[in-house]
Amino acid sequence: QVQLQESGPGLVKPSQTLSLTxxxxxxxxxxxxxxxxxxxxxxxxGLEWIGRIYTSGSTNYNPSLKSRVTISVDTSKNQFSLKxxxxxxxxxxxxxxxxxxxxxxxxxxxxxGTLVTVSS
Amino acid sequence: SYELTQPLSVSVALGQTARITCGGNNIGSKxxxxxxxxxxxxxxxxxxRDSNRPSGIPERFSGSNSGNTATLTISRAQxxxxxxxxxxxxxxxxxxxxxxxxxxxx
Numbered sequence: 001q002v003q004l005q006e007s008g009p010g011l012v013k014p015s016q017t018l019s020l021t022x023x024x025x026x027x028x029x030x031x032x033x034x035x036x037x038x039x040x041x042x043x044x045x046g047l048e049w050i051g052r053i054y055t056s057g058s059t060n061y062n063p064s065l066k067s068r069v070t071i072s073v074d075t076s077k078n079q080f081s082l083k084x085x086x087x088x089x090x091x092x093x094x095x096x097x098x099x100x101x102x103x104x105x106x107x108x109x110x111x112x113g114t115l116v117t118v119s120s
Numbered sequence: 121s122y123e124l125t126q127p128l129s130v131s132v133a134l135g136q137t138a139r140i141t142c143g144g145n146n147i148g149s150k151x152x153x154x155x156x157x158x159x160x161x162x163x164x165x166x167x168x169r170d171s172n173r174p175s176g177i178p179e180r181f182s183g184s185n186s187g188n189t190a191t192l193t194i195s196r197a198q199x200x201x202x203x204x205x206x207x208x209x210x211x212x213x214x215x216x217x218x219x220x221x222x223x224x225x226x
Binding site: 037039046047048049052060062063096101104105106107108109110111112113 | 121151153155161162163164165168169174206208210213214215216217218219220
């Protein structure tokens, strides 16, 4: 079955850009009518959707993060990526990637998550 | 923006039925999905489109959605059901999560 794995630096300095990649295995990122999403969770807090991408490159972003977020896809590598610019301590969280089923929009499966800490 | 309201915590006796609510304006008109998250783990989908169970999810998990409230029901609660539960909808081209409910099995 499809599995997702996040990767990227665990520590990012304030004002810099956070960059993460999600690698999809067990199936093609281009197969089926799926979007691919990023979701984050600060320690001890709830889930926050960051945005999603279709393999055509079409994206939707959380309005509260839209000005700082870019999600891209590389179908040749079966990967999609997240860039979050101008980070602050408030961006410290576990970042998850997840397959997104449309049109009702739910997430299944999820990656295991990766902790990103913003600190100097 | 659309908001989903969940109780912070729900307690249930072992073997009894737990009900976790998710409130939202006319939520009955939307598709509601539920996730279970155990400590240190990624969320797992337990109910999609109000009342559908993914393969591998026990029949003890069920869902309903009407009016301004969606409900996740866990029958014959087990110790292994202790977790945080989140509801989620799609609204105005964005995803909305509830704040999460901590289920304690006594």
